[in-house]
Amino acid sequence: MVAITIFILAKKHLTKQQQKILKQWLKLQKPKNPPSLELYCNDIRNYKDILSPESVDWIITDPPYPKKFLWVYDVLSELSDYVLKPHGALIVMVGQSYLPEVINKLSKHLKYIWTLAYLTPGGQSPYIWKVKCNTFWKPVLIFAKDKYSGDSFGDVIKTSTNNNDKRFHKWGQSEEGFDIIFEKFVFPGQTILDPFVGGGTTAVVSLKRGCSFIGIDVDENCIKKTEERVKNELRLLENKT
Structure with a gap:
């Protein structure tokens, strides 16, 4: 800080x-101190059992997109208001099918700032049958707890062609894309929270950039995979030094 x-x-x-x-x-x-890693297998509705008030600089996350998971955005709005520092912000990747509902839910406790366009070029881009649309980008929403106090930023992120990493989770995102997000907003030494840790992409990028990381997921396998992935990345970094 x-x-x-x-x-x-x-x-x-x-x-x-x-x-x-x-x-x-x-x-x-x-950062003066080495980054820390905390992983919790828990339901995000129990966030007060895990997280301290105003203890996180950024929430960077990619929740599930299907309609049955819309409820998580109500909780994410409450959680963000509780855990973010006074000038902290939420950066959340979402699907487009229920975008109005998502924005309304997040707006209950947070202030909408902007939408980034996360471009995903290539043949792996999904086809949305109900609207007959082959989509090549995803919205990344920025919500602040109060007034946005970060630096200026461009609102387009473009990953390499077909760089849609599903090795660690079926809904996983690439390190490349999330690293670009970090480059735009995050400083070394800050604390990052991902309440939907999935395959651990946010964890790996956080630690590589000198940030402490807190990850939560209701699926124990996701926590185990993330822990192992981080260990493997640390071994690779040690071998390079």
Whole structure:
């Protein structure tokens, strides 16, 4: 949080170009303390048993899209209001089929900021039969607990062709795409929460970028896979050093 504070104070006295250079420099800095990892197998409705109030900088997550899971966005709105720091924000990837309902549910406790276009080019893009649409992008919604206090950002993310990683979970996303999200918003040393950890993509990207990570999933297999995936990534990093 020190880096963020310095950045916010310095913005008052720097040109836009100087602000951009400072931001890039801060994102390259290593945190004073090594990042931590916490994984919980639990229902997100029990979030107060796990999480402390105002303890997380960003919630970055990709909940399930089917209609039967719409209820999770009610809980996600409450959870975000509870766990985010005063200037924290939620970044959530969603499907398009129930987008109005999702936005209404998240808006109960949060302030809508913007929608990013997450482009997924290639033959793996899904075909939505009920609307006869072959979709090549996903909405990534940004909601803030209060006023958005992050840096300026572009609202398009494009992954490599057919980079739709399903090795660790049937609904998994690529590290490449989530790394771009982190590059836009996140600083080393911050704390990231993913309440739908799935195959662990957010966990891996968080730790690689020097961020502490908290992951929750109701499926015990997801927690085990994420733990093993993180261990494998750490071994690879150790071998490179």
